Amino acid sequence: MEEIHDIVIVGGGISGLATALALQRKGIKSIVLERHETLRSSGAAIGMFINGWRALDELGVGRRLREKSLALMEIQDVWIHKDVSRVTPCRKEGLRCLRRSDLIDALASSLPAECIRVGCQVVRIEPDPLTLFPTLYTREGEIIKAKVLIGCDGWNSVVAKCLGLAEPKTLRNLVIRGVTEFSKGHQFGDSFVRQFDDKMLFGMIPIDHQIIHWFVDWLPTSTDMETSTRNPDMIKELATAKLRNHPPETLEMVRNGEPDSLSLARIRYRSPWDLLLSDAFHRSTTCLTGDAMHVMGPFLGQGGAAALEDAVVLSRNLAMALRKGEEDDGEVTVLSDEEIKRRVGLGMGEYVRERRRRIALLGLQSYLMDLIYSGSNVYKLVGLVVLMVFFRGEMLKHTEYDCGRL
Numbered sequence: 001m002e003e004i005h006d007i008v009i010v011g012g013g014i015s016g017l018a019t020a021l022a023l024q025r026k027g028i029k030s031i032v033l034e035r036h037e038t039l040r041s042s043g044a045a046i047g048m049f050i051n052g053w054r055a056l057d058e059l060g061v062g063r064r065l066r067e068k069s070l071a072l073m074e075i076q077d078v079w080i081h082k083d084v085s086r087v088t089p090c091r092k093e094g095l096r097c098l099r100r101s102d103l104i105d106a107l108a109s110s111l112p113a114e115c116i117r118v119g120c121q122v123v124r125i126e127p128d129p130l131t132l133f134p135t136l137y138t139r140e141g142e143i144i145k146a147k148v149l150i151g152c153d154g155w156n157s158v159v160a161k162c163l164g165l166a167e168p169k170t171l172r173n174l175v176i177r178g179v180t181e182f183s184k185g186h187q188f189g190d191s192f193v194r195q196f197d198d199k200m201l202f203g204m205i206p207i208d209h210q211i212i213h214w215f216v217d218w219l220p221t222s223t224d225m226e227t228s229t230r231n232p233d234m235i236k237e238l239a240t241a242k243l244r245n246h247p248p249e250t251l252e253m254v255r256n257g258e259p260d261s262l263s264l265a266r267i268r269y270r271s272p273w274d275l276l277l278s279d280a281f282h283r284s285t286t287c288l289t290g291d292a293m294h295v296m297g298p299f300l301g302q303g304g305a306a307a308l309e310d311a312v313v314l315s316r317n318l319a320m321a322l323r324k325g326e327e328d329d330g331e332v333t334v335l336s337d338e339e340i341k342r343r344v345g346l347g348m349g350e351y352v353r354e355r356r357r358r359i360a361l362l363g364l365q366s367y368l369m370d371l372i373y374s375g376s377n378v379y380k381l382v383g384l385v386v387l388m389v390f391f392r393g394e395m396l397k398h399t400e401y402d403c404g405r406l
């Protein structure tokens with residue numbers, strides 16, 4: 001079986017669906033290939049700062065998603081072992097937390113059904129010997145020819161490998177994430193609370209007045225290192241063991257976590273210097289977005305928002321490059337293969353140029369936060385100094401970024 005498509009997007013997560021939707025809003029059709037039988041996004045929920053909401057508004061789904069989440073007023077940081085705390089007010093509408101399933105549903109339901117193909121795992125990509133456009137081979141035996149290929153397939157991206165990008169690195173941290181519903185309402189108000197303990201971070205962020213997203217991030221011991229499970233009971237057991245010094249209400253919340261929402265994950269990242277210097281984010285008519293390009297630690301809560309920004313910036317540049325000249329004569333011209341390569345190459349090159357500084361700075365800030373949080377005293381000091389030099393202590397400055405109009 002052999003098919004030909006103009007634009008193929010590999011991966012139906014936040015990044016792939018947002019890219020397909022952004023392209024659609026520019027009048028450009030694409031097809032998303034997702035390896036799982038259903039669309040899903042592990043990790044229960046996602047914090048979304050104002051920069052992410054701007055991108056969601058450009059995609060036309062901001063309003064309906066705001067209805068499903070509470071505007072949060074402040075971030076409370078507590079260093080338990082030092083008895084120190086800090087409250088950072090959020091700008092109006094600055095931060096909300098979304099169930100990942102709500103985000104995926106909003107993006108997917110804005111696309112025509114035929115734009116998404118589930119149960120389709122790309123296993124190999126090779127250039128067509130005649131045209132040099134990419135040919136995709138799937139586990140299910142399909143051969144799909146694409147003129148444009150966009151890799152939105154997460155940190156272990158098959159498209160990134162075909163572009164020659166090195167594998168991302170792995171942090172030592174483990175993270176458990178979950179969601180708990182309080183049928184009579186919770187008592188956590190509208191604050192995002194982060195409690196830092198010795199080598200452990202526990203966070204609670206309300207999605208609405210009844211639902212809390214929580215996470216435990218810690219540096220594992222040698223026994224934890226071996227833990228790799230999807231069993232909800234085992235995940236709860238591990239989380240409650242880590243939180244044994246916390247109040248009984250916290251333990252109760254973890255025990256009541258929705259089984260489907262629970263996950264235990266390792267953290268991957270690309271180093272800031274790779275993000276700044278790599279020349280493998282784009283080649284000819286293939287490029288990357290989202291975690292496939294710039295997977296980063298969760299310390300800023302920006303990976304998903306950055307993927308939404310990518311979608312807007314890439315689609316804007318592709319649309320501009322493909323339409324060049326049309327405005328003059330109003331005619332839609334059929335482009336030759338060589339002209340497609342030239343125009344898409346220019347559009348993708350501009351996209352990478354526009355995104356590089358942004359993702360390198362996010363990657364750097366996230367990397368420094370990890371150093372401060374889990375490094376030795378010397379690394380902590382280095383991390384703090386570099387953070388002060390580069391970011392002048394303005395820890396939420398990156399959330400003000402505007403990726404521009406679609």
Ligand SMILES: Cc1cc2nc3c(=O)[nH]c(=O)nc-3n(C[C@H](O)[C@H](O)[C@H](O)COP(=O)(O)OP(=O)(O)OC[C@H]3O[C@@H](n4cnc5c(N)ncnc54)[C@H](O)[C@@H]3O)c2cc1C
Pocket residue numbers: 010011012013014015016033034035036040041043045046047048052120121122123152153154155156157158175177265266267289290291292297298300301302303304305306307
């Ligand atoms: C602990 C933690 C907390 C986080 N918190 C936040 C937060 O608060 N805010 C925020 O903005 N971001 C956060 N992030 C980051 C965010 O989750 C990611 O950046 C985001 O999910 C990336 O989306 P993606 O679509 O690029 O990749 P993914 O979500 O990994 O999606 C990739 C998709 O591609 C599919 N796929 C993979 N390979 C293939 C293939 N070969 N063929 C077909 N399909 C394939 C996968 O099945 C998947 O559906 C957090 C991350 C972690 C680990």
